Amino acid sequence: MIGRVVQYAVLFVATLFFLLPVYLVIVTALKEPSAITLSSTWQLPQVWYWESFVQAWTAFLPKLQNSFFLTVIATLLSAMLGSLNGYVLAKWRFPGANIVFPLMLFGMFIPYQAVLIPLFQFIREIGLGGTLWGLILVHVVYGLPITTLIFRNYYAEIPDEMIEAGRIDGAGFFGIYSRIVFPLSVPGFVVVIIWQFTQIWNEFLFAVTLVSSPANQPITVALAQLAGGEAVKWNLPMAGALLAALPTLLVYIFLGRYFIRGLLAGSVKG
């Protein structure tokens, strides 16, 4: 009995810890700028002020569009490449694959500060400096290790007999992929796409260093700038934070199961 009470008490306190920030964001975003004072932080707004969302939406719409463009293209490209790579590593192990695979995986753990300077120069030299396409290229390349890993572990579950049967039917490398492996890949693609979407949408370091012009900024950079400025009233950053969080939050709420699978796949073992 006491055990039950303690158990629910723990859950209650933990829920407060996780949800209080959410309450504060929503309440602050819905207050008039003049009504936001530090001493009344936790009180409900006296007038519900929806204007903050209108303002944040107009200010952030171009940045949200940038983020969408960048995230969707980079996610799809890295998922496609990851699927092909995973297929090769799971079913057509070429000589040296055992050495190449860990070397690939290492790429997803490195601190990007260790490649940032040559990367910055490289992107500028190939004429993509400051553009979203430069950022897309970067996200595709550094996304390859994790997408390859998830697909490789996923395809390892496909029985080798199915591949063998395909070969007996006369299908080759590409035929087996398009007729047997790819049609079975939908859950794998869901996991990878959700994972990459969340990662790229939320990414900040590349975005803040590689994109200089405000016109091309993704949402994370714009939000950090807005919240970092001292003069702004807090209703706007809070509304902006909600807008920036919404896409990944919706994905999490509706497809949480797949999100968690991606999360656990990041710890290498399938």
Next chain:
Amino acid sequence: MNWFRNKDTLYGFLVILPSLVLLGIFVYGFIFQTFYTSLTDWGRDPAQALSANPQIRFIGLENYRELFTGFVDARFRQDLVNTFFFTVFFILGCLSLGLGLAIVLDRSPKGEGFFRTIFLFPMSLSFIVTGTIWRWMLQPQGGVNQLPTLVGLPRGEFAWLTSREQIWQVSWNDLPFITALVVSAVLVFIAIAAFRGGERRRGYIASGSAALLLLWALTLGRSLQPLPFDELHGFNLAFIGIILAAVWQMSGYTMALYLAGLRGIPEELREAARVDGASEWQLYQRIIFPLLAPITLSAMIILGHISLKIFDLIFAMAGADNAPTDVPALLMYLTTFRANQIAKGAAIGMILLLLVAAVIVPYLYSQLKSEVRR
């Protein structure tokens, strides 16, 4: 081409080749280039830093020497100490909160799915969003400090991110000595565990290295003085807020890992222990926690490499210029892209890489080795 089993394996290789080339350039090529840059004086002369054809001279390990022992780079050394404390408390926080929540959820309370969703949702947010929210939560006059007033208590007075206090100060000159002591303590611990487990060879190696290290520390360790003067570094209390926000964001991850682990322990095992008269606490202590040990290790490594790289959260919470909450990842950005000290920024990047590699390479090795065995 006869070392390819057949035509299809060759196709496979050709399909993966572009990815390999890209990663080869973007990971290893660029790391090598950063390393080379870190051995030059690029950016020392401000006029050369931004010119189209900078004149760069090779100066060896000078940048590294300055970072660890130079007068001007005291900030970098404090950043290393910051990262150390941040990593320790962040990992401890995530592990204990995650394990606690997982144990409670594993007992299938009502609304389990709801609670799981709540505890894990911050994982889907950007560190920038989290940082923005917690920046507002931790305003010295408002937010968290106002919470006690809701139940009639006086307002909290802690300055959070704007705190300038520092505790547990140590001189930089004592660090080699202290590090040696800590490492040998760990080695002794490993040795004891090995002797108990009957792995004598491992025990001898570990205790031998511990003895050697202790001998060095007690004889020569004291005379290794990186700096000609005492420079005190400690734990900046401003980091408490950052740790809080980071634990808020990432403890759901450890919860998910532990919950998956707990669900994998067969019910029969618990039943058997209960039948043998084990109390609930003994059940956890003797059976469940040992089974969760590998998960704890993976979680520590994943969280550890995240905390070494932490950048966006601090950028959004405290700003890039707030010195008490600085870390090497931020300093690299400031040094390279704001101060144009490109070579020194490259050196900081390489040091970060070494720290992360020290954690990740053994991990990848053991993960993939056990996979081959499977």
